[in-house]
Amino acid sequence: MKLARVGLCLALVSALCDNAGAITLDAAMAKTLEKNVTIQQARLGLEEAAGRRLVLRATALPDVRINVVGGDQGGHRAGEKSNQPFGFARGFFVQPVFNAAIPAAYRRGNLELIIAEQQLNVAIVGQLHALRIAFDTALYNDALRALGEAQRDRIAHNIATQTDRYQVGTADRAAVIAARLLENELNPRIEDSRRAYAGALLTLAETMGENLSGDLRYAAPEGALATASTDFDLNAETSSALARRADLKLARLLVRAAEENQRMIEAAYYPSINATISGDYIPIAGLRRGSEGSPRRSDDIISSELRAGGSYTWRVIDNGKIGGQVARQRAVREVNELLLRKLEANVPRELATIDNQLRSIRARRKALGTAAQAAEQNVTAVQENLVQGLSSQLEFRTAETSFLQSKSAALTAAYEQNVALAEWDRATGRYFQFSGDTPGKSH
DSSP states (O other): OHHHHHHHHHHHHHHHHHHHHOBOHHHHHHHHHHHOHHHHHHHHHHHHHHHHHHHHHGGGSOEEEEEEEEEEEESOOTTSOSEEEEEEEEEEEEEEEEOTHHHHHHHHHHHHHHHHHHHHHHHHHHHHHHHHHHHHHHHHHHHHHHHHHHHHHHHHHHHHHHHHHHHTTSSOHHHHHHHHHHHHHHHHHHHHHHHHHHHHHHHHHHHHTOOTTSOGGGGOBOSOOOOOOOOOOHHHHHHHHHHHOHHHHHHHHHHHHHHHHHHHHHGGGSOEEEEEEEEEEOOTTSOOBOOTTOSOGGGSBOOOEEEEEEEEEOOOOOTTHHHHHHHHHHHHHHHHHHHHHHHHHHHHHHHHHHHHHHHHHHHHHHHHHHHHHHHHHHHHHHHHHHHTTOSOHHHHHHHHHHHHHHHHHHHHHHHHHHHHHHHHHHHHTOSOOOTTOOTTOOO
């Protein structure tokens, strides 16, 4: 009795673990945002960008330096100690008053942080899209496996029926062999679905940042391939995608950053003006300078001083060091502009292609749904007739093959529609937005 209770408890625990292991798409996306390695690296890049912005802004901040000099003066002199310590301090303060690079550096520093934000955005979009594809792929292959196993059970029932009929002499041995051959042809398809399902689970766990050394059943996707409306306003979606997509925002920011880099380099052609303050501080008990041989101690010079003024710098000849860098940076900016135009021009074509795919899949799914229903009714009727000896194994084999093909094609069409919808959401920029983003506003 105790062993029976222990076995029952273990079975209940196993069932609870299996149910707890299933994960929904929303939960998988939440784990991806929390633990994905690529997204975490992009977050670290955002923190580094804050430090780089401070470096770029430092050109407008004052430069303060203090030098402290100390030592010990030795020797014998009348009226003086043999060892006499001394020290003094020198300070410098430089404040840029006019520097053509400062406004561009401030703008470039702000762009550095926004670029890192958009790079994080792009990383999130890419990882969430990969997760969604892996999730749908797992659901698709699991559905194919369930379909194959259900058909195998029906074929196994047919094998048992033909074996019974053979034993009582109402069927020949060829009918049993034909039934077993049909089962053997189905097993490789089921195993292929299992392997593809396991591969999708591996991709799913890797994207979520989970430990890949353990059992992957915890990442089993929950649900089925969903259907959704695929009627879109292509012109409106194209305009929205141009304003919303993270990769386009990032490309525009890179163009602006290249422009600011070019302005910062060109600023070396312009003069710079600085306000300067410097001074020396010598304590009373510190260093003393002699008074041209005067015997009186009161003639010794012990003084501190403070000086203020300005400095003016203008580089006139650069020997190509400035001009060459400007030309190279201009080339970088032009390349970024060309890539941006290419991305923007590709958006309408990409959306039109996906829209055509969705329309084609929708029509194909409608036809396949009707064909699958007819095939299911046909295989049921043939199986009933086969039990009564009114149908042959060839008719049963043909009906089963037709049913499997039509149901598999319907599942494939549903999977392709889900993948196309995922591509549509990626192409229109619906995966992720910053809270401050609004339609028509681009960072």
